[in-house]
Amino acid sequence: MSAREVAPSPARAGPGVRRGLAVGLAVLALAWSVAALPEVRGKEDPRPNVIVIVTDDQSDDSIPNPYEVMPFLQRRALDPRDHWIVFENGYVNTPLCCPSRATMLTGRFSHHTAVRDNEDAHLFDDSSTLATWLHDAGYHTGLVGKYLNLYPFDRPAFVPAGWDRWWGREHGPVTSLYYDYSMFEQDQVVRYGHTDADYATDVLADQATEFVREAPADRPYFLWFAPTAPHPPWVAAPRDEGAFSELAVPTPPSVGETDVSDKPAWVRGLAPMGDAQRSAQREHRRASYAALLAVDDAIHQIMNAVRVRDDLARTVVVFTSDNGLAFGEHRWTKKSCPYQACLGVPFMIRIPGVPHRTERAIVSAADIAPTIAELSGASTPMAFDASASCRCSRPVAGRGCRARCSPNGSVTGRSPRGGRSAPGGSPTSSSGRGSVSSTRSGTIPSSS
Numbered sequence: 323m324s325a326r327e328v329a330p331s332p333a334r335a336g337p338g339v340r341r342g343l344a345v346g347l348a349v350l351a352l353a354w355s356v357a358a359l360p361e362v363r364g365k366e367d368p369r370p371n372v373i374v375i376v377t378d379d380q381s382d383d384s385i386p387n388p389y390e391v392m393p394f395l396q397r398r399a400l401d402p403r404d405h406w407i408v409f410e411n412g413y414v415n416t417p418l419c420c421p422s423r424a425t426m427l428t429g430r431f432s433h434h435t436a437v438r439d440n441e442d443a444h445l446f447d448d449s450s451t452l453a454t455w456l457h458d459a460g461y462h463t464g465l466v467g468k469y470l471n472l473y474p475f476d477r478p479a480f481v482p483a484g485w486d487r488w489w490g491r492e493h494g495p496v497t498s499l500y501y502d503y504s505m506f507e508q509d510q511v512v513r514y515g516h517t518d519a520d521y522a523t524d525v526l527a528d529q530a531t532e533f534v535r536e537a538p539a540d541r542p543y544f545l546w547f548a549p550t551a552p553h554p555p556w557v558a559a560p561r562d563e564g565a566f567s568e569l570a571v572p573t574p575p576s577v578g579e580t581d582v583s584d585k586p587a588w589v590r591g592l593a594p595m596g597d598a599q600r601s602a603q604r605e606h607r608r609a610s611y612a613a614l615l616a617v618d619d620a621i622h623q624i625m626n627a628v629r630v631r632d633d634l635a636r637t638v639v640v641f642t643s644d645n646g647l648a649f650g651e652h653r654w655t656k657k658s659c660p661y662q663a664c665l666g667v668p669f670m671i672r673i674p675g676v677p678h679r680t681e682r683a684i685v686s687a688a689d690i691a692p693t694i695a696e697l698s699g700a701s702t703p704m705a706f707d708a709s710a711s712c713r714c715s716r717p718v719a720g721r722g723c724r725a726r727c728s729p730n731g732s733v734t735g736r737s738p739r740g741g742r743s744a745p746g747g748s749p750t751s752s753s754g755r756g757s758v759s760s761t762r763s764g765t766i767p768s769s770s
């Protein structure tokens with residue numbers, strides 16, 4: 323039975339949850355995780371499965387949100403019995419799709435990945451990424467959804483290095499984000515049309531679930547799940563159309579900012595926003611929320627597949643977006659701005675064995691790759707621009723990294739060309755098994 327079949331309908335507007343619950347350093351998350359994961363028992367592979375969920379253009383007000391825009395994920399992430407670290411100050415290093423995704427896959431800033439713009443993916447070196455590192459470490463790897471902009475970069479369909487299973491969306495016009503799109507599914511091009519069954523987020527959810535369901539049992543898996551929702555034009559699943567049409571979304575003072583005399587010239591040059599434009603932006607935000615409901619369903623479905631495998635107690639989950647999005651803040655109505663609306667993203671990590679908490683310290687997209695490398699024990703033949711347990715004080719590509727260590731001294735140094743070189747140790751992982759009771763509002767681990 324599929325997760326979707328077992329899942330009752332979500333409460334679309336739940337009790338209030340204080341916005342701005344928390345967050346912290348991936349640094350500390352990592353140190354804790356390694357120490358806290360249960361000891362390995364038997365002959366099971368001790369390393370955790372890793373699922374990374376990257377949404378597209380999701381504003382950071384969407385989760386946590388008083389109205390539970392993503393009810394399943396929010397309830398799981400805020401449940402003290404689960405193991406989510408919710409970061410209050412999660413950011414992307416470059417608030418634009420392609421550079422941000424390249425950074426996530428490598429732990430390197432855009433000036434080191436060579437992907438500085440959405441047209442630069444052909445410059446990306448895909449021979450050394452999270453996929454290759456984990457694949458080489460024995461992980462079963464899979465990507466479902468958006469890889470990098472313009473994929474396959476005017477080449478015949480191809481599967482980049484390191485991915486064992488591949489459902490990569492072919493680049494297309496913005497009108498193809500939710501319907502009428504093509505995917506490269508391993509070596510086949512599959513075209514999807516415009517029926518309800520073609521709705522992209524649902525299709526990707528089924529593929530991601532298939533990956534989890536079919537992953538080999540004798541080794542851990544790594545899933546990169548990247549739906550294109552809630553990217554404009556914010557098309558909700560048919561079942562969710564108008565879901566938030568009555569929601570009184572907040573309009574922060576920065577939206578349609580009247581006095582921009584203290585702002586840079588490019589902001590001062592933007593036309594003032596009237597009431598009609600502010601109203602339109604509120605409507606866009608509602609539409610964005612509605613498009614996230616299917617993403618929430620997808621996450622529920624994937625996590626149910628993890629539960630069915632009895633893998634909850636050994637599965638790390640990262641949730642974030644490739645960039646934020648402005649809905650009129652400082653008169654800006656898209657991404658790629660140097661303000662909170664564009665730079666801030668939802669950012670949370672589930673690590674079995676780690677108590678739920680919120681953190682205020684800053685984390686960024688560049689922290690994801692080194693954190694996962696650390697958790698998986700994979701060798702990483704390149705220097706990061708960030709690190710799970712220490713940061714480079716001299717982040718120069720190819721010249722190594724002089725580590726600045728975290729306060730607790732749980733440090734893994736990295737040599738210029740080497741991977742792990744020091745204590746911190748291989749992550750011990752969980753063999754503890756959680757059982758759950760399933761409800762639409764969340765699967766509840768009884769242990770782990």
Ligand SMILES: [Ca+2]
Pocket residue numbers: 377378379418419644645
């Ligand atoms: Ca994006």
